[in-house]
Amino acid sequence: MMKKSLLWLACTCALFASDTELEQLKKQMAQLQQQLSEMQKHIQTLESAPSVTVSDTGSDEEMLEKMASKSEKPSVTTLLPDIALILNGGYTSRNVTNTQYTNASIPGFVNSGDMEIPFNSKNGFNLNYAEVAMSSTVDPYFDANAIFHIHGDGTLEVEEAFFSTRALDYGLRAKVGKFKSAFGRVNEKHHHAWNFEDQELVNNALFGPDGLGGEGAQLQWVAPTPFYLMAGIELFNGNQKQGFSGKESATTAVSYLKTSTDVGNATLLGGISYAQGNSEVQNLNSTGDIIPDSFTSYGKTKIYGADFTLEYPLEGYGSLIWQNELMYRTKDVATMTQKQAGYYSELLYRIDENWATGIRYDELYKNQNEILSVNDLHRTSVKLEYKPFEFSRFRLQYNQDHSRYIDDQAKTIHELMLNYTLELGAHGAHAF
Amino acid sequence: MKKILLVLLYSIPIFASMHVTAAYPYIGELVKAIAHDKAQVNVIASASSDPHFVVPRPSYIGMLRESDLLIINGGGLEIGWIPPLLNQAHNPKIIQGAAGYLDLSSYVKLIDKPASLSRAQGDVHAEGNPHYLFDPYNIPQLAKVIMFKLSTMDPAHKSEYHANYDVFAKHWENKLGQWEKTMAPCRNTQAVQYHELFSYFLKRYGIRTVATIEPLPGISPSSKHTLDIINQIRTDKIGIVLQDDYHEPKTAQFIAAKSGARTIMLSHDVGGQNDTLDKLFDTMVEQTCQR
Ligand SMILES: [Zn+2]
Numbered sequence: 001m002m003k004k005s006l007l008w009l010a011c012t013c014a015l016f017a018s019d020t021e022l023e024q025l026k027k028q029m030a031q032l033q034q035q036l037s038e039m040q041k042h043i044q045t046l047e048s049a050p051s052v053t054v055s056d057t058g059s060d061e062e063m064l065e066k067m068a069s070k071s072e073k074p075s076v077t078t079l080l081p082d083i084a085l086i087l088n089g090g091y092t093s094r095n096v097t098n099t100q101y102t103n104a105s106i107p108g109f110v111n112s113g114d115m116e117i118p119f120n121s122k123n124g125f126n127l128n129y130a131e132v133a134m135s136s137t138v139d140p141y142f143d144a145n146a147i148f149h150i151h152g153d154g155t156l157e158v159e160e161a162f163f164s165t166r167a168l169d170y171g172l173r174a175k176v177g178k179f180k181s182a183f184g185r186v187n188e189k190h191h192h193a194w195n196f197e198d199q200e201l202v203n204n205a206l207f208g209p210d211g212l213g214g215e216g217a218q219l220q221w222v223a224p225t226p227f228y229l230m231a232g233i234e235l236f237n238g239n240q241k242q243g244f245s246g247k248e249s250a251t252t253a254v255s256y257l258k259t260s261t262d263v264g265n266a267t268l269l270g271g272i273s274y275a276q277g278n279s280e281v282q283n284l285n286s287t288g289d290i291i292p293d294s295f296t297s298y299g300k301t302k303i304y305g306a307d308f309t310l311e312y313p314l315e316g317y318g319s320l321i322w323q324n325e326l327m328y329r330t331k332d333v334a335t336m337t338q339k340q341a342g343y344y345s346e347l348l349y350r351i352d353e354n355w356a357t358g359i360r361y362d363e364l365y366k367n368q369n370e371i372l373s374v375n376d377l378h379r380t381s382v383k384l385e386y387k388p389f390e391f392s393r394f395r396l397q398y399n400q401d402h403s404r405y406i407d408d409q410a411k412t413i414h415e416l417m418l419n420y421t422l423e424l425g426a427h428g429a430h431a432f
Numbered sequence: 433m434k435k436i437l438l439v440l441l442y443s444i445p446i447f448a449s450m451h452v453t454a455a456y457p458y459i460g461e462l463v464k465a466i467a468h469d470k471a472q473v474n475v476i477a478s479a480s481s482d483p484h485f486v487v488p489r490p491s492y493i494g495m496l497r498e499s500d501l502l503i504i505n506g507g508g509l510e511i512g513w514i515p516p517l518l519n520q521a522h523n524p525k526i527i528q529g530a531a532g533y534l535d536l537s538s539y540v541k542l543i544d545k546p547a548s549l550s551r552a553q554g555d556v557h558a559e560g561n562p563h564y565l566f567d568p569y570n571i572p573q574l575a576k577v578i579m580f581k582l583s584t585m586d587p588a589h590k591s592e593y594h595a596n597y598d599v600f601a602k603h604w605e606n607k608l609g610q611w612e613k614t615m616a617p618c619r620n621t622q623a624v625q626y627h628e629l630f631s632y633f634l635k636r637y638g639i640r641t642v643a644t645i646e647p648l649p650g651i652s653p654s655s656k657h658t659l660d661i662i663n664q665i666r667t668d669k670i671g672i673v674l675q676d677d678y679h680e681p682k683t684a685q686f687i688a689a690k691s692g693a694r695t696i697m698l699s700h701d702v703g704g705q706n707d708t709l710d711k712l713f714d715t716m717v718e719q720t721c722q723r
Contacts, residue, residue, distance in 0.1 A: 059584075060580045060581075060583040060584045060587075060590065061580075061584045063580045064577065064580040064581060064584065067539050067573075067576065067577055067580070068538050068539055069538060069539060069540065069541055137528075140529070143519075166524060166527055167524040167527075168522070168524065169524065171497055171522045171523070172522060173522045220522065221522075222493060222494075222497045222520070222521060222522045222523075223497075224497060224498060225494060226494060226498075227491060227494050228490035228491055228493050228494045229494075230493075230520075258490075259490075260489070260490030260491060261491065262489060262491045267489050267490070267491070269490055311489075313481075313487060316678060316679070316680065317482070317485070317678075319487070352680075353652065354652060388651075389554075389555070389650060389651060390555055390650055391551065424551075
């Protein structure tokens, strides 16, 4: 503004000035301009210098308080819980009908008719869920979380709802409510955080689609070691779908130890887990066959788990992850103690911030049970992921599935799934 | 078992010195400048990775478990990775709101706070631009905050912290004078940057950011947007394109080749060749304003 009017003034003056006067004027103008730009510089410096000037009196604590920029007052809305909405769905194509697929069995693990398929159950379009997740700090002592799934058919499911402590000493934290167990590597993760569109086969066969967990309590301890070492114990109500007895006073206990260390750029992560609870020993009829849904006494179900992950960061946003998990279960039933085991191994390659790919091999390699001993249950999966942005993901996955029987016959299922996952609202921060 | 016990014993500090965890290397440098050997400093992020997306590692949990003080950049920069780490570290001394939780962004004025918020605008920084570290005039202010914090938590070494701060502040004032001189000829010029990462630096020295290579924060470059920038550089005679070292540099190099502008690769934190705060800014100044 000032510059402009000065220029105008200079111009009008110049009309009436002689040549020598003009030279002089030009000189003066240049000087003026220089002064002006120096002034501007000064103003800019003043403007952007830290606005707080502090008188050097008061204790250190008071000084800190004085220095805090007081420009913004927190609004009341910051006291509302963080809310996130996650949409997941897609299009699925299989070489079997919907009825065949839902009535399939995994011999020795899941009987025909007992299979629960919460995600991508139909040929064609599936809306798997709209997940509503809320979390907040309750007070200085507690945090609380609640996660609901509203499924495409309108049913509502409480995935998790729990509170946890903030202020326990000695590296302890307690959690109470309904939640997923931290048994193994993937059990605790929610569907949208899974590496593939479907659950690892051994987790599905042993614990069912919701994984190990339920209403219960947890205590975790982080050791004061220079490397990561964490131990935890959990108690849950027994649940038949998870391979235990769901009868009264049947409790499932879980414990685990996890550790990690960095070797150069790579991160190694390993853990051992153990779960123990009651199994149901059914009645036999006069010919020695099991009477379904009958119950005489409790036996034991024991599950041993081990997991190992190697993570290697690549240039930019890329990374290479090799993840493995092994589980072994013994379960007392009417005529015998079942011995079953399975594992998975997956290799994930994140190419950049937009693209990722991966391959997974699942196998149930030991399957001694009283119904039908089949030992070649396995599945191979490949995926390709595209993330246009941090909060949206499209995933194409192909499975060649040799783990299911249809009408008591082994059947190779080919499935192709194209899925979307969209995250809205509060920043979803993911653990490693 | 014996081994575990030994490890446990080792980790109990014999000399009670403060354990400080810094979210970013530059914070670690400031703590070292103020505390010297009176505090043990651990740094989480590195200069080679995107400060917005630090990959959480379990080893950081061990670090946080043992900390008396956690110092973060704040302004939402760590929102994607600090909360889950804190949640798993089980250390009440350093959780948000505790005395051992220091958010440096509450002591500086953030620029470019968006008037309205929508993710249609990309991954906008809701609280304003959190990359305030690049205004060198903020650095002594941050050092001062850290000095007061350390003095409050560890009053036994208060006089040392104050004395170290004085030395640091004086040294920095000298540097500010030098940089002011070097940057002076570049005042009132224009620049393109990948993300609004160096905005504080450019603003400080009177260089205007006219475009970013990412069409929206967090969105990869598109060919149309890239061509628009090339045209803008040609018509407005823009001299420099600032490129960070974690995004792909190809787009910036392409823009430079087509438009004649100069691409400058800049570190976004202390590390690698720029292993001190001085060098970080020295390089930035030298590279940005070559006359
Ligand atoms: Zn940013």
